[in-house]
Amino acid sequence: MVPPKQSNTIDFDAAKLQRLGYASRTQPTLKPVSLAQLRQQLGMQLQTSLEVDRILDLFFREVQRLVPLGALSYQLASCDLRLELGERANHSAGYRLSHEGEYLGELIFRRSLRFSDDELGQLESLLASLLFPLRNALLYRAALQSALRDPLTDTGNRIAMNQAMLREVELARRNSQPLSVLMLDIDHFKQINDQHGHITGDEVLKAMAGALKNSLRNIDMIFRYGGEEFLVLLSNTNREAAQMVGERLRLAVLGLQHVVDNRAIELSISLGCATMLAGESVDSLQRRADNALYVSKREGRNRLSMAG
Numbered sequence: 001m002v003p004p005k006q007s008n009t010i011d012f013d014a015a016k017l018q019r020l021g022y023a024s025r026t027q028p029t030l031k032p033v034s035l036a037q038l039r040q041q042l043g044m045q046l047q048t049s050l051e052v053d054r055i056l057d058l059f060f061r062e063v064q065r066l067v068p069l070g071a072l073s074y075q076l077a078s079c080d081l082r083l084e085l086g087e088r089a090n091h092s093a094g095y096r097l098s099h100e101g102e103y104l105g106e107l108i109f110r111r112s113l114r115f116s117d118d119e120l121g122q123l124e125s126l127l128a129s130l131l132f133p134l135r136n137a138l139l140y141r142a143a144l145q146s147a148l149r150d151p152l153t154d155t156g157n158r159i160a161m162n163q164a165m166l167r168e169v170e171l172a173r174r175n176s177q178p179l180s181v182l183m184l185d186i187d188h189f190k191q192i193n194d195q196h197g198h199i200t201g202d203e204v205l206k207a208m209a210g211a212l213k214n215s216l217r218n219i220d221m222i223f224r225y226g227g228e229e230f231l232v233l234l235s236n237t238n239r240e241a242a243q244m245v246g247e248r249l250r251l252a253v254l255g256l257q258h259v260v261d262n263r264a265i266e267l268s269i270s271l272g273c274a275t276m277l278a279g280e281s282v283d284s285l286q287r288r289a290d291n292a293l294y295v296s297k298r299e300g301r302n303r304l305s306m307a308g
């Protein structure tokens with residue numbers, strides 16, 4: 001941990017916190033305790049979960065038995081983790097967390113009153129109880145993620161795809177929202193492998209996945225379900241919007257300049273799109289998108305076909 005610095009900050013993010021629903025969350029009043037008691041209790045409580053957000057939520061709640069806080073924010077950019085709890089305020093004390101040289105993220109306490117030196121000492125002491133549970137939760141999260149991701153393209157794998165399809169179909173049905181699926185496949189990929197070798201083939205796969213991801217919204221999900229086959233799940237997206245996204249993806253890949261031996265490899269994809277029908281099953285939705293992809297291949301490739 002590096003020493004804290006107090007700072008006065010202008011509260012640009014309060015509106016965002018409110019939107020996320022954290023601002024209105026009221027904290028139950030817990031009985032005050034001594035520092036030693038709280039450290040002991042935290043040591044046990046924080047081991048009851050392996051979820052980062054649950055651990056930080058517990059920590060935020062418990063610490064306030066000793067030091068009143070307005071908000072706690074945590075971020076670890078390398079893991080795409082960002083968490084905001086409570087209501088933001090002007091005064092902050094920030095800590096860079098690390099454990100045996102391993103960086104565990106940045107944690108900031110905030111409130112409207114300045115922190116006293118005593119309070120900062122207490123916060124630092126309590127932070128020590130957070131390090132082990134937080135590190136374990138981060139390791140667990142990384143293990144879970146690697147079980148669900150394709151390491152070459154950093155997209156979801158087939159297991160993640162099956163889980164997401166079930167979840168999104170159920171959510172779309174419950175919320176009466178549209179859901180669309182795009183299935184896509186690189187054209188003549190075998191030729192690329194045959195002419196330039198598998199390593200180049202792998203590089204093309206990576207570059208293509210990157211181009212697809214850059215053309216999607218954060219909430220869209222992309223999975224590699226076969227060698228050179230990808231599925232994109234577009235939540236809350238109707239047929240017309242999905243058709244636009246599909247075209248955007250097709251053009252993004254067409255515009256990719258992948259150069260090997262001073263020559264650009266020509267790349268294109270074929271796509272099939274289906275939008276969920278009332279009461280439709282996961283299998284049927286996927287099958288209709290796959291059939292549409294087959295139509296695109298049959299009709300000459302480098303095109304998008306919409307399922308009827």
Ligand SMILES: Nc1nc2c(ncn2[C@@H]2O[C@H](COP(=O)(O)OP(=O)(O)OP(=O)(O)O)[C@@H](O)[C@H]2O)c(=O)[nH]1
Pocket residue numbers: 185186187188189190191193197198199200201202205226227228297301
């Ligand atoms: N480099 C590389 N190649 C792969 C990977 N997975 C599958 N492939 C190759 O992808 C190629 C797929 O070939 P096909 O199914 O014939 O399809 P295609 O050549 O793309 O032809 P169309 O889809 O009909 O346009 C095969 O040569 C596989 O070996 C991978 O992870 N890396």
